[in-house]
Amino acid sequence: MQLFERKLENEFRKALISWYLEEKRDLPWRRTSNPYYIWVSEVMLQQTRVDTVIPYYERFIERFPSLADLAYAKEEDVLKMWEGLGYYSRARNLQAGVKEVVEEYGSWIPETRKDISKLKGVGPYTAGAVLSIAFDVPEHAVDGNVMRVLSRILLIEEDIAIPRTRKIFEEVVMALIDKEDPSSFNQGLMELGATICTPRPKCLLCPVRDFCTAFHEGRQEELPVKSKKVKMKTVPMHSIAIRNTEGKWLLTQRPSKGLLANMWEFPMVENIPVSLEDMVKTEFGMNIGSLAPLTEFRHVFSHLTWEMKSYMAVTDDAAPEGFEFFSTEEVEALPKAVPVMKIWDEVKNRLFVKKT
Template structure:
């Protein structure tokens, strides 16, 4: 049977006073605007805080209101998300914001039932927005919070099993501070992010007196999380060609609107054959004749389910009346403005540094 924290008031006070004293100064903590908090929570999924800060600030500057984001062109949206990855998050955020603008008069719903119907808003995001923006005592349980609670209460259920999350949601609802649920939830998140990390810093922990795992010396054994059976990562060789015409413009195309890296812009890419030169690959796949081929970069780009082994080349094309279907030439300024996936950004940044070898 799961034990509970007996001195709840003392626990809350210890957590809240620590959080108010030690919390990091993050831009989304300077606002109670539910839209801004929503944006920050979506960006923070699977991304480090330090990485998110400049993205968040640029995004809010570009789309300061939900109406601005709702009316944004997809290219502009993806450009602001460029480099963050997981581009479906950006599309779902825009879709959810459009629902708020059209169905709720531009006011983010302030209850779990309604906010949870919005595109891309799961239980954690819903609870975070409700508690932080509206001061509603709702649970916001992510991996950091599950790690903290599992140690506090010596919970040994496997957090990799989805139904286990209900245990932690119930605990948070029992412990949450009714007067300041925003600071309480953020305090748990902050504790998990800075102190109660996978390698816990227990001597710095403000609530270690309440921690059953610490008392038993088992803090590093928790939480219990079984590892998924790893599927063999698919490895795909990819050759990318940064091709210029005589005016110095670059040949690019937009990827399909569905699938991997949907709607982002890229240089011509092929899966190379071992016995083919870059000239032959370009001729066979795109029907174009390249001259002045040089190496740019060789690198790996890892997705969640596959890896691209990238070889990139710079080249020129002289006959610009024959270019592959779907491709067009862009000036350097236009290329800069196009939303590009990380592999293309790496190649483009190397080109701008004068990295053609």
């Protein structure tokens, strides 16, 4: 595949890499050559901004400093370190992949795309990112940034919302990638997309604008082409923080698959046909006292919105099947998704903060 003239390809690589080496941000995972740490960072960075990831990355590698530390950690401890970061299956898949490396590969991360791609949670992007950054293997690592950058430079007008379009960009990268420094080349494309070739590009600062077809034609704002999907359900949710006579709280663990898998939460019901108290009676077979309203807020997922209403109540009953009572300290230690943490924070404010 010939993208520019041969000489221009060399100039492009040189311009991109020298800009990257000069201007790259000082990020924690750029201060290490440990392939395991780079792997962790790439998984955390899936669909997640750099600034969000930094504190999670620091705490995670401090808590699980080696492949073996993560491989044999309790899943609950792993989820706790991931708490608030979202896409919790990433955490479980990362641990499964790491365990596989420890037990099947003698703690050596595979250095070919074929083998590393077999690991749980390692898709086409993460495979190429780890191979190129940690092992200097000239492999493509195509993410949203790379598609935005290259769609402009080469005026590629394919719809990036369609999965097979990514293959076009993978071929482009393989044709363009710098064989001497694939790490800086791939990271340079991503760094450019993250800092300059953003959705609203800052072309006057761009180190490769001379190579950019979209810039020459003044069409950079039109790219990349991305068809939009429109569907967003809203579900009313009611959550009740129920305390027993010992001052313990009733929680349940979500199923091991699906939304917020294995995270803990207070009893929740989707609708209230008549009264919420009756709903609790029929759903959980439990008697609770009067409900005290706690908080109301919206929690937006990718494809779903919860309209949360939360309450507090007390009970004399034992925990129903599938539920457990936990002390305040125990609740604190359980991995909880953000909407649950919001409710829990409000509970603590009401009960444990001295009112003036």
